Amino acid sequence: xxxxxxxxxxxxxxxxxxxxxxxxxxxxxxxxxxxxxxxxxxxxxxxxxxxxxxxxxxxxxxxxxxxxxxxxxxxxxxxxxxxxxxxxxxxxxxxxxxxxxxxxxxxxxxxxxxxxxxxxxxxxxxxxxxxxxxxxxxxxxxxxxxxxxxxxxxxxxxxxxxxxxxxxxxxxxxxxxxxxxxxxxxxxxxxxxxxxxxxxxxxxxxxxxxxxxxxxxxxxxxxxxxxxxxxxxxxxxxxxxxxxxxxxxxxxxxxxxxxxxxxxxx
Amino acid sequence: xxxxxxxxxxxxxxxxxxxxxxxxxxxxxxxxxxxxxxxxxxxxxxxxxxxxxxxxxxxxxxxxxxxxxxxxxxxxxxxxxxxxxxxxxxxxxxxxxxxxxxxxxxxxxxxxxxxxxxxxxxxxxxxxxxxxxxxxxxxxxxxxxxxxxxxxxxxxxxxxxxxxxxxxxxxxxxxxxxxxxxxxxxxxxxxxxxxxxxxxxxxxxxxxxxxxxxxxxxxxxxxxxxxxxxxxxxxxxxxxxxxxxxxxxxxxxxxxxxxxxxxxxxxxxxxxxxxxxxxxxxxxxxxx
Numbered sequence: 001x002x003x004x005x006x007x008x009x010x011x012x013x014x015x016x017x018x019x020x021x022x023x024x025x026x027x028x029x030x031x032x033x034x035x036x037x038x039x040x041x042x043x044x045x046x047x048x049x050x051x052x053x054x055x056x057x058x059x060x061x062x063x064x065x066x067x068x069x070x071x072x073x074x075x076x077x078x079x080x081x082x083x084x085x086x087x088x089x090x091x092x093x094x095x096x097x098x099x100x101x102x103x104x105x106x107x108x109x110x111x112x113x114x115x116x117x118x119x120x121x122x123x124x125x126x127x128x129x130x131x132x133x134x135x136x137x138x139x140x141x142x143x144x145x146x147x148x149x150x151x152x153x154x155x156x157x158x159x160x161x162x163x164x165x166x167x168x169x170x171x172x173x174x175x176x177x178x179x180x181x182x183x184x185x186x187x188x189x190x191x192x193x194x195x196x197x198x199x200x201x202x203x204x205x206x207x208x209x210x211x212x213x214x215x216x217x218x219x220x221x222x223x224x225x226x227x228x229x230x231x232x233x234x235x236x237x238x239x240x241x242x243x244x245x246x247x248x249x250x251x252x253x254x255x256x257x258x259x260x261x262x263x264x265x266x
Numbered sequence: 267x268x269x270x271x272x273x274x275x276x277x278x279x280x281x282x283x284x285x286x287x288x289x290x291x292x293x294x295x296x297x298x299x300x301x302x303x304x305x306x307x308x309x310x311x312x313x314x315x316x317x318x319x320x321x322x323x324x325x326x327x328x329x330x331x332x333x334x335x336x337x338x339x340x341x342x343x344x345x346x347x348x349x350x351x352x353x354x355x356x357x358x359x360x361x362x363x364x365x366x367x368x369x370x371x372x373x374x375x376x377x378x379x380x381x382x383x384x385x386x387x388x389x390x391x392x393x394x395x396x397x398x399x400x401x402x403x404x405x406x407x408x409x410x411x412x413x414x415x416x417x418x419x420x421x422x423x424x425x426x427x428x429x430x431x432x433x434x435x436x437x438x439x440x441x442x443x444x445x446x447x448x449x450x451x452x453x454x455x456x457x458x459x460x461x462x463x464x465x466x467x468x469x470x471x472x473x474x475x476x477x478x479x480x481x482x483x484x485x486x487x488x489x490x491x492x493x494x495x496x497x498x499x500x501x502x503x504x505x506x507x508x509x510x511x512x513x514x515x516x517x518x519x520x521x522x523x524x525x526x527x528x529x530x531x532x533x534x535x536x537x538x539x540x541x542x543x544x545x546x547x548x549x550x551x552x553x554x
């Protein structure tokens with residue numbers, strides 16, 4: 001009984017890896033092989049699909065655009081959420097509970113509801129097709145999330161820490177940056193992970209708010225899929241490359257993931 | 267934690283408030299504007315009152331997509347929550363297996379949603395996809411682009427693939443927070459495995475499971491990109507869930523009034539269900 005325990009996670013992981021393997025498999029095949037035969041691994045192994053992506057600027061700028069606005073959004077979200085989460089975890093103030101719920105409602109708003117108004121709004125303030133527009137629009141769901149997670153971490157830090165620091169003559173900001181932030185590094189790490197994740201995977205808003213200059217990789221892919229018909233190998237290679245940033249981020253925060261979830265906040 | 271009353275805390279909240287309000291209130295007002303008026307472009311509006319709302323509430327198209335949405339959400343919750351708990355229970359608790367499981371299981375969560383759709387499209391194609399080819403080789407007549415049942419099967423399987431890990435991670439974290447003393451006490455009492463699960467583990471996981479259900483409800487109710495890329499809402503309208511139908515109406519047909527009214531009804535349903543969950547959750551938190 002004890003020995004058989006690893007069976008379930010193993011089967012589950014195999015199930016998770018199969019579609020990813022299939023994508024990788026396709027990305028190393030030539031178009032003729034994909035269309036004409038069904039093979040479990042590439043018969044004529046080729047790197048042409050990847051070569052095309054790394055040399056064609058419409059492809060690789062897509063990646064750069066995505067990474068650019070995702071990083072921008074992560075920085076904005078965490079920077080704005082830090083003081084707010086501190087306020088929610090330490091103080092009572094007029095309308096705090098309502099404000100907290102209102103923030104969360106924005107995490108619940110279906111992006112499809114906001115797609116058209118966002119397009120009109122960002123066009124009218126001349127931000128259409130810029131990285132800033134996408135980064136700001138992703139704040140809609142990432143800031144509430146960041147406040148939620150950070151508040152959880154901050155509430156688990158005893159208030160005595162603040163009081164001792166003030167007795168020792170620390171000013172508020174000096175305490176905040178020198179003592180408080182270092183004690184919740186794990187929480188900030190988790191928060192950045194989630195902000196990165198949700199901004200990286202979102203497509204609907206990113207696609208609606210961009211045309212050429214800030215077009216994300218995901219949008220480049222959908223447009224290729226619809227215009228050039230059957231370039232499946234290229235599409236698979238582009239898809240495989242989008243998995244890498246996520247995989248790197250997971251690797252760095254792997255020890256924090258369970259801990260972050262353990263606080264009951266996502 | 268006993269919090270002190272301090273109205274100046276508002277200053278800390280202002281940046282967040284401004285950023286979110288900028289993104290939430292102004293676009294939401296645009297939606298409200300369209301929902302109550304008729305427009306012919308050029309900023310000319312005519313008051314329509316609740317006409318669009320009545321039209322949507324009575325339209326069979328909305329009923330159909332709402333029905334499909336609820337069916338889909340309930341099916342995936344029924345599969346993902348028990349499956350997630352089962353996997354979390356069997357995961358290793360220490361050693362090298364822990365980071366391997368965590369990293370590999372989190373992979374699907376970090377793949378852009380349209381890539382998830384494209385990946386499953388390639389994976390399920392009847393002629394060249396592994397899933398489609400295998401099912402057909404086994405004698406099933408499988409084609410997700412033409413048969414409604416197959417389209418649903420593929421969409422649900424894709425969502426299970428994509429999101430079960432979130433439930434696993436949450437349940438796993440909940441399980442890890444149980445003190446070993448509970449298990450020792452259970453062992454002394456000679457409790458069965460089932461008794462340990464129902465009497466100790468499940469109650470301790472209540473909080474994380476509420477969050478898991480809440481998140482899965484919200485996100486599956488808003489699902490757009492993955493089924494859009496996989497099936498395009500087809501065959502016919504068989505997998506056109508609320509968001510897909512809404513985008514089709516707003517950006518495809520440019521029926522802005524009805525689309526805006528539908529947005530508000532849609533948002534209201536999500537909000538209502540989440541509010542019920544949230545209040546229940548907070549009440550539990552206060553009790554404990």
